[in-house]
Structure formats: C-alpha cells, structure tokens
Amino acid sequence: MGYRVAVVGATGNVGKEMLNILAEREFPVDEIVALASRNSLGTEVSFGDKTLKTKDLADFDFTGWDIAFFAIGSDATKVYAPKAASQGCVVIDNSSLYRYDPDVPLVVPEVNAAAVDGYTKRNIIANPNCSTAQMVVALKPLHDRAKIKRVVVATYQSVSGTGKEAMDELWNQTKGMFVPGQEVAPKVYPKQIAFNVIPHIDVFLDDGSTKEEWKMVAETKKILDKSIKLTATCVRVPVFVGHSEAVNVEFEEPLDWQEAQDILREAPGILVVDKREAGGYITPVECVGDYATYVSRIRQDSTVENGISFWCVSDNLRKGAALNAVQIAEVLGNRCLKKG
C-alpha cells in the first residue's frame, strides 16, 4: 500500500534526482507518473529499474493522485500547482513561488518537520532554495544550544543550480579555452564562468543585494527563527554539482568550537569531517550523490564575543532540492496522509 505520485518537470536536473531518490529511499509508491512540458513529451526517464515515458503536464488530471513533486519554473508552477492542489493532490513545490506565502509551510525536515501539518490551507508545501537548506540543517542544532544572533555567509554555488544549459556552458567554455578559435562566449551567465567566479546569482534588488541573497535571509527567518539576522554574499563558481558555504555565526551564549563540533556530530543530516590538516575537510566534488550536509573547518571566531565559523558543503540537487522534497513527502506520509 502506498501513494499515487506525480513528478512534474521529470526531465530536468531536479526532477530526475526526485525520481532517483524516490526509488533509492523506497518511498511507498503504488503508481508513478512523470510529467513534462509538450517539448519533452515521450522522453524516457528512469525510476529505479523501470523506464517511464513522460506525459503532458498541460492535459494531466491530478484527481486521485496523492502527491505531486513540482520541479519546474515559477511561471508554469503558477498555472499547474493550484490546479493540482484544487484537484486534491498535495503539491511539494521546488520553485520559489509559494515559499514566502504565510499559508504555505516552508520545510526542511531536520529543522521544522511539524510545519508540514500546515499544508491543508492551500494543499501546497514549499521546498527552500538549495543554499538555505544545507545552511539551516547546520545552524539548527547550534541555535538550539546557544541562540543565534547574526549570521554572515558567503556561498560558492555550482552551475547545476542554474540548470543543464549552464552545465554545458561551463563544460564547453572550459574546453574552448585550450583550442584557439573555439572560445565560447558567455550566454547563460553575464561573464565567463570557466576559470572564474561571478558574484551574482538571480536578479539585483534595489538595495544592491541579489534575490538569491534575499532568499537566504527570508527563508532562514521562516524556517528557523525570525529573530536571526543574516547577511549573505552569493557567488557562482566553476563547479558542476555541490554548493559550498563559509558561515560565520554570532551567538547569544558562549559556545566553544569543540562543543559545536560535538553538537554537529550528533545532528540529523550532518556529517562532520574536520581534521585540521591538509585534506581534512570536504570539498564539493566529494559530496556529489550524497544525502548529507558536510561540515568542516569548525573554529572559534575571536573577533566577537561568542563566535564560531565553519565550512559546509552539500549536493545542491539532493539536500538542496530533490532529497529535501522527498523527505517532506516522508514526513507528510507519517504525519498526515493515509496510504492507498
């Protein structure tokens, strides 16, 4: 006995990972359908050892389906998520469209699993931005112990966060650098991404910050604690998969780095790799395909009264998107939905 599950945007980076993770975690599925736009109609995608042919999202009737994972852009989500929700299917949405709606829970299960119960207002649950998800998993147990006052974070985000075209741009631009006459001009990004870093993710806002930076502020407040002050600088780096973050935290109460390390070692979703020697930390290429958020370089920041700095790395397509969405569905199943 299980659920009837739809994956919307099944041919994209995140949609494919959703199918992989549903199969890997043996999510109780009675029936599954892969949905996509008309352009990708009939494309084959894998679900465990099965192959699914994508069906047309535009024509799909969600009546009788229990859960729909949405991994499409906000514009299409605006059309199809309310339709699915009104047809009685619970939507778990990976876009930013509903994240800041007070009637839609924004959930990272290691942090605020019980918030899932609020799904009934709109039949929609929102999945956070990838850079927020991994950070709040690490911040939560430290906040519970010493109460966070302020966070300063710099991100190093992989190109898979932008999508498949961006991954191709990094690959082709990198190869093109070595072949005279084959240089590839920036198209997806405003500047060269190969052998470079770009301090700009999503659109610019009036105050000079970017929307990605704003998301980290707004989402941390909604998921963890609205009293936390946070400032972010979000940077794109020439890495295919895996977002990294340098996080500096100021607490209300004293917290020693060794205790912070012990707390993080016990925390759900976290793996501490912190040897204080060459190679004794995790880099993005080592986290690809994993579920964990890795924390390294935990140390005291003696420039403030109660400060800790650390490095955290996670697979942005997994904990940052597909895994978190499947974990939300698991919580929803355990707390709220009846099977079959």
Ligand code: 11C
């Ligand atoms: C990136 N974090 O790396 C973005 C991708 O709001 O869900 C996810 C954007 C979002 O470009």
